[in-house]
Structure formats: structure tokens, C-alpha cells
Amino acid sequence: MKLRHAAAFALLSTLLVGCAVEGRPYEMTAVAPAKSAVYIYRPYGVVGSVVEPPVSCGDQSTSLGPGGYHRLVVDPGHLRCSVHTELTTAVEFEAKAGETYYIRESLGFGMIVPHVHLDLTSSDEAEDEIRGCAEQ
Numbered sequence: 374m375k376l377r378h379a380a381a382f383a384l385l386s387t388l389l390v391g392c393a394v395e396g397r398p399y400e401m402t403a404v405a406p407a408k409s410a411v412y413i414y415r416p417y418g419v420v421g422s423v424v425e426p427p428v429s430c431g432d433q434s435t436s437l438g439p440g441g442y443h444r445l446v447v448d449p450g451h452l453r454c455s456v457h458t459e460l461t462t463a464v465e466f467e468a469k470a471g472e473t474y475y476i477r478e479s480l481g482f483g484m485i486v487p488h489v490h491l492d493l494t495s496s497d498e499a500e501d502e503i504r505g506c507a508e509q
Contacts, residue, residue, distance in 0.1 A: 394437070394438040394439065394441035394506070394507045394509050395507060396441070396507035396508040396509055397507060397508045398504075398506075398507055398508075399414075399442055399503045399504055399505075399506050399507070399508070401473075402444065404446065404471060404472070404473055405446070405471075406470060406471045407449075407470055407471075408446050408447065408448065408449070408470065408471075409446070409447050409448070409449050409452075409468035409470060409471070409472050409473070409474065410444060410445070410446055410447075410472075410473040410474070411444070411445040411447055411452070411454070411468070411473075411474045411475075411476060412442055412443070412444050412445075412473065412474070412475045412476070412499065412503060413428055413430070413435060413437065413442065413443050413445065413454070413476045413478060414437070414441070414443075414475065414476070414477060414478065414499070414502065414503045414506050415437040415438070415439055415440065415441055415442070415477070415478040415479070415480075415506070416439075416477070416479070416502050416503075416505065416506065417439045417440035417505060417506075424458075424480065424487050424489075425437060425438050426456050426457070426458050426489050427456065428454060428455070428456045428478060428491070429454065429455055429456070430445055430447065430452060430453070430454040430476075431447055431452055431453070431454075433445050433447070435509070436509075437478055437509055438509060440505065440507060441506055441507060441508070441509035442503055442506040442507070442508060442509065443508070443509055444508075447468055448468075449468050449469055450467065450468060451465065451466075451467055451468075452465065452466060452467075452468045453465045454476055454491060455491070456491060458483065458488060458489050459483050459484060459488060460483075460488055460489075462488075462489060462490050462491050463491065464476060464491045464492065464493045466493055473496065474493065475493070475494045475495075475496060475498075475499030475503065476491055476492065476493055476494070477491070477492045477494045477499065477502065478490070478491055479492070
């Protein structure tokens with residue numbers, strides 16, 4: 374019986390580790406003075422690990438796996454980033470030239486599919502979380 378539990382645990386551990394995004398580790402890149410940078414990132418989590426809903430920011434979009442991030446370069450001005458699953462969630466802000474912004478994507482339990490949440494985070498908080506993410 375213990376052997377079955379150990380085998381099941383080993384298989385589950387392998388599957389969970391294999392869900393993380395593989396790519397270049399996070400590296401802060403300077404933004405052009407006339408543009409704004411937006412990092413959308415998703416810290417690794419088991420909940421919804423197979424779900425990668427598209428996140429739209431202005432006219433650009435990306436899908437992130439657990440432990441992934443994507444850098445968007447946008448024109449300064451009003452920016453709306455949103456994601457839709459069972460619910461739609463969005464963040465809106467005024468992007469300023471030469472500034473960098475961070476949006477955390479997190480998933481929670483939903484009725485049919487996980488609910489996705491977007492949060493505009495401070496650079497201090499984001500820098501700690503995004504270090505464990507890989508470019509996607």
C-alpha cells in the first residue's frame with residue numbers, strides 16, 4: 374500500500390513540476406523614453422495550472438502559463454488590460470512615458486473553470502514575485 378502512495382506522489386510531483394513555463398528568467402529591461410512597459414506575470418500556482426486564458430492590453434494580448442511573464446511595450450495614455458473566463462476582470466490606468474508597470478495574474482476556484490484576477494502591483498511587490506517567472 375505504501376508503495377502505491379509513493380508512486381502516486383512521485384507521478385503527481387512530476388506532473389506539477391512539468392507545468393511551469395520554461396524560458397529565459399526575468400530580467401528588467403529599460404523602456405524607451407517615449408514608451409511605457411507593462412509586465413504581465415503569473416506566479417507559479419497549482420490552481421488552474423493547465424488554464425492559460427488570454428490577457429488583452431489595448432490591442433495586444435498574451436496567454437501565460439504558471440510561472441510565466443510577458444513584457445508589452447505600449448504608447449503612453451489610458452490602458453485597459455482584461456481577461457475573460459466565467460467572469461471578466463480588468464485593470465485600467467494611465468501609462469506614462471518612460472514608466473514600467475506590473476500586472477499580476479492569479480487564478481482562483483470557479484464553478485466550471487478557474488476565475489482569473491488581474492491586479493496592478495507595485496514594483497517592489499512585483500520584483501519579488503516575478504523573479505521566479507520565465508519569459509513566455
